[in-house]
Amino acid sequence: MSERRRIVPYFLLGPGTIWLLLFFVVPLFYMGYLSLESGVVGSLSFSWNWGNYSDALSLYDTQFVRSFLYAGAATLICLLVSYPLAYTIAFRAGRWRNALLFAVVAPFFTTYLVRTLAWETILSDQSPAVDALRLIGLVPENGHVLATGTAVIAGLTYNFLPFMILPIYASLEQIDERLIEAAKDLYASSREAFVRVTLPLSAPGIVAGTLLTFIPASGDYINAQFLGSAGNQMIGNVIQSLYKTQLDYPAAAALSFVLMALIMTAVIVYIRFAGSEALMGEEAR
Amino acid sequence: MSGAWRWLREHAVNIVAGLVVAYMLIPIAVIFVFSFNDPAGKYNFTWVGFTLSHWSNAFGMPELNSALEASLKLALLATLVSTAIGTLMALALVRHQFHGRRAANLLIVVPMATPEIVMGASLLSFFLILGTPSLGFQTLLIAHVMFCISFVVVVVRSRLIGFDRNLEEAARDLGANPIETFRLVTLPLIMPGILGGGLLAFALSIDDFVISNFNSGTTVTFPLYIYGAAQRGIPVEVNVIAMILFGATVAAMGFTVLQQRRAEKMAAIRPEQEAPPIPIGAAEAA
Numbered sequence: 001m002s003e004r005r006r007i008v009p010y011f012l013l014g015p016g017t018i019w020l021l022l023f024f025v026v027p028l029f030y031m032g033y034l035s036l037e038s039g040v041v042g043s044l045s046f047s048w049n050w051g052n053y054s055d056a057l058s059l060y061d062t063q064f065v066r067s068f069l070y071a072g073a074a075t076l077i078c079l080l081v082s083y084p085l086a087y088t089i090a091f092r093a094g095r096w097r098n099a100l101l102f103a104v105v106a107p108f109f110t111t112y113l114v115r116t117l118a119w120e121t122i123l124s125d126q127s128p129a130v131d132a133l134r135l136i137g138l139v140p141e142n143g144h145v146l147a148t149g150t151a152v153i154a155g156l157t158y159n160f161l162p163f164m165i166l167p168i169y170a171s172l173e174q175i176d177e178r179l180i181e182a183a184k185d186l187y188a189s190s191r192e193a194f195v196r197v198t199l200p201l202s203a204p205g206i207v208a209g210t211l212l213t214f215i216p217a218s219g220d221y222i223n224a225q226f227l228g229s230a231g232n233q234m235i236g237n238v239i240q241s242l243y244k245t246q247l248d249y250p251a252a253a254a255l256s257f258v259l260m261a262l263i264m265t266a267v268i269v270y271i272r273f274a275g276s277e278a279l280m281g282e283e284a285r
Numbered sequence: 286m287s288g289a290w291r292w293l294r295e296h297a298v299n300i301v302a303g304l305v306v307a308y309m310l311i312p313i314a315v316i317f318v319f320s321f322n323d324p325a326g327k328y329n330f331t332w333v334g335f336t337l338s339h340w341s342n343a344f345g346m347p348e349l350n351s352a353l354e355a356s357l358k359l360a361l362l363a364t365l366v367s368t369a370i371g372t373l374m375a376l377a378l379v380r381h382q383f384h385g386r387r388a389a390n391l392l393i394v395v396p397m398a399t400p401e402i403v404m405g406a407s408l409l410s411f412f413l414i415l416g417t418p419s420l421g422f423q424t425l426l427i428a429h430v431m432f433c434i435s436f437v438v439v440v441v442r443s444r445l446i447g448f449d450r451n452l453e454e455a456a457r458d459l460g461a462n463p464i465e466t467f468r469l470v471t472l473p474l475i476m477p478g479i480l481g482g483g484l485l486a487f488a489l490s491i492d493d494f495v496i497s498n499f500n501s502g503t504t505v506t507f508p509l510y511i512y513g514a515a516q517r518g519i520p521v522e523v524n525v526i527a528m529i530l531f532g533a534t535v536a537a538m539g540f541t542v543l544q545q546r547r548a549e550k551m552a553a554i555r556p557e558q559e560a561p562p563i564p565i566g567a568a569e570a571a
Contacts (some may be wrong), residue, residue, distance in 0.1 A: 012377035013389055016370040016434050020392050023431040024404065027411035031403075034410045081305055088302035102538075103306045109534040110313055112492050113511045114527040117519065118312035121319065121330050161309065211398065219400025222494065226515070236402045236495075243406055243499065249413070256406045263400060 028260070035253035044249065052254040060238050060255060067234040070149065071218035074156035078164040078213050079206065081157075086165050086205075090172035104165050107158070116155055116226050123151050123227065147229035155223035160216060164209040171205025172198070215263055235259055313531070320524035327518030339521040343529065346522055352510035353526060359422065359506060360490040363429035368483040370430070371437025372475075378438070379445040397435045404432060405499035412500065420502030428500045429490045436489060437482035444478025477545035484537055491530070 038049040057064070089100045107115055122129050123145045130146075133139040145151050175198065183193040221236030235255060242252035293300075319329055323336035344350055378389065396404065408428050409420075418424055452474065456466040494508040501509055511523055 006383070009377040009381035009383040012373040012381070014373075016374040016438070017389065017392060019370060019431060020396065020434060023408065023411075023427055024396050024399075025392070027407035028403075030414050031407040031410040034414065081301075081308075084298045084301040085305040088298055092299060100302070100306060103309050106313060106535075107309055108488060108492075109531045109538075110316060111508060111511065111527050111530065113494055113508050113515075114316055114523065115312045117511075117515065118315040118319075121315055122312065124330050126331050158308070158312070161305075215398055215400055219402045221402065236400075239402055239406060240498070243409065249410065252406060253410055256403045259400060260403045263398065264395075 031253045031256060034249055035257050037250045049250065052250045053258065056251050056254040057258065059251075060235065063233055063235045063238050064258075066149075066232070067218050067236070070153050070156060070224075070232075070234060071214050071220075073153050074160065074217050075164075075210055075214045077153070077157045078161050079210065082161065082164040082168055082209065083206075086168040086172055089169050090175075091177075101169075104162050104169075108162060112159065113222065113226075116159065116222055119151075119155050119158060120146065120226050123154070146227060147232075149228065149232050151227040152223050152232050152234075155227040156217045156220060159220075159223065160213045163212040163216070167208040167212060168202060168205040171202045171208075175201045211266065214266070218263065219259060316524050316527055316531075320521060320528055322521060324521065329519060329521050329524070339525050343522055343525040346520060348505075349510060349520070349522055349526065352505045352507050355422070355504055356491050356507040359425055359429060360487050362426055363433055363490040364483050364487040366426075367430045367433035367437050367486045368479060371434045371482060371486075372441050372479055374434070374438045375441035375445055375478075379442055379448075393435045393438050396432060397439075401432075401493075401495040404428075405496040408496070409499040420500055421504050424500045424502065425497055425504060425506070428496050429493065432493070432496060433486035433489055436485050440482035440485055441475065441478045444475050444481070448474060474548055474551065477541060477548045480541045480544055484534075484541055487537075488534060 033046065034044075035052055036046060036049050037044045038047045038052075039045055085100075085104070089097055089104075093100050121127065124130070125144055125146065130139060130144075133145065134141060134143070139145060145154075179201070180193050180197050183197045184190070188196065218234075219236050221234055221240055224232050224234045224237050239252050239255050239259070242248045242255070319332070320339060321335050321337065322329055322332055323334040323338070324331070325333050374389070374393070377383070378386070405428070408424070408431070412418070412420060412424055418427075448471075452470055453466055456470045461469065492508065493506075494512060497506055497509055498512065505513070507526070511519060514520065514523070
């Protein structure tokens with residue numbers, strides 16, 4: 001029995017592990033291989049061509065920096081907007097809790113492209129929303145919102161907001177409210193109780209939400225394509241156009257690898273900081 | 286005045302929350318309203334007039350229909366495969382001690398932390414260098430199963446962690462064999478988790494654009510159709526289909542929540558209450 005029990009988990013893990021190794025890990029290595037090739041499509045050959053990396057970085061450094069700036073701005077706005085909502089849902093919503101949670105995930109139920117196109121409608125020059133912004137002077141008299149960096153950041157913020165709200169909500173919801181009461185009994189003001197009890201206890205949610213928002217946002221190219229202009233291209237736009245239209249596979253692979261490496265660094269730092277189980281839930285008992 | 290100010294301060298958090306909710310729902314409202322629009326040209330960006338013609342013509346566009354059909358078929362298959370595979374992985378991770386747990390966890394987490402564009406591009410590199418299979422439905426299926434597995438594992442796993450294993454022991458004490466126990470006790474109890482994971486996989490698959498765009502070949506899915514149509518003006522029918530999908534997903538969500546409540550009730554049955562009408566059987570699933 002014990003002998004059998006020992007091999008059972010490997011049988012259970014088998015199919016998934018093979019699938020992920022074959023179609024996730026191995027392709028990453030293939031991409032690494034491709035990124036060191038030289039030549040044009042049809043006559044590509046492997047040659048330890050590290051030049052692809054330096055070329056890619058020097059040619060597209062603006063798009064890299066812009067990606068991280070846009071994704072960073074969107075993540076920051078998401079955080080500022082999400083915390084009050086998550087807090088309300090966790091502590092003050094009462095019987096509205098499920099309705100609010102539904103409102104948070106509802107955008108996921110509409111197609112990503114369709115909701116981004118809806119923002120194109122909302123932010124277009126003829127839209128009442130932009131007229132209102134002009135009226136209160138936030139947008140100049142004949143200024144635009146669409147096809148600017150602001151529109152791209154707004155789109156990123158909207159599309160990835162649920163990824164921030166849900167982890168923060170999950171960590172706030174787990175807080176034992178008696179801890180906050182105890183802080184108040186010990187003469188902490190509401191504000192001190194929040195800063196010294198609630199906020200630190202919700203930190204894992206903040207960290208997880210930040211990563212879950214920042215990672216997809218920095219690799220996104222849909223928002224930049226539909227809501228931005230040629231001057232708002234992100235690194236995703238470059239990779240997609242190198243792969244799909246210019247067929248410059250080595251350069252595209254090198255750029256993808258750099259993006260991946262930068263993001264993996266962030267994840268490893270996170271895992272050191274919060275532990276992998278924080279992302280994956282508890283261990284088996 | 287100071288009263289109003291105090292009210293505002295006390296309710297500031299709730300007011301912000303209300304505004305955020307409105308912000309989340311505005312685009313959905315826009316999609317809904319513009320599904321009744323009667324645009325003058327081919328661009329559906331400004332409101333012209335009300336018409337029901339696009340709702341009655343929702344399935345009257347052959348290209349859109351075949352894209353939708355491809356998406357549904359793909360999502361269904363990807364859901365079935367990834368849910369089966371993912372559930373097995375979750376069972377291993379929660380119920381067994383084994384060497385390589387950290388590595389397995391890492392293998393599941395890393396795909397979720399990888400930008401879609403990197404996954405799409407690397408899979409394309411893989412298929413290109415390998416030269417087979419040719420890009421199309423089969424490569425889309427491979428890709429979709431790949432990015433769904435991790436999410437299924439996470440959802441099913443969270444359900445398994447809250448599982449009261451005494452119920453299985455009770456089944457064993459009452460003489461059920463391992464297979465009966467699994468079928469009659471374990472499976473019904475973790476079903477909501479499996480359904481939830483499957484629903485998430487379906488939603489991810491049917492909505493995927495980035496990875497599909499790299500690996501589709503000439504196959505056109507619903508998001509790929511929209512992307513292609515965006516250049517020449519998107520037909521209003523796309524809004525209609527988006528709203529129909531929205532309604533269907535909401536209904537499926539509701540169903541899963543009901544299932545979950547039922548399972549919770551079932552798990553909460555205690556000896557002092559009425560005996561459960563289910564035959565309870567024997568040993569552990571493994």
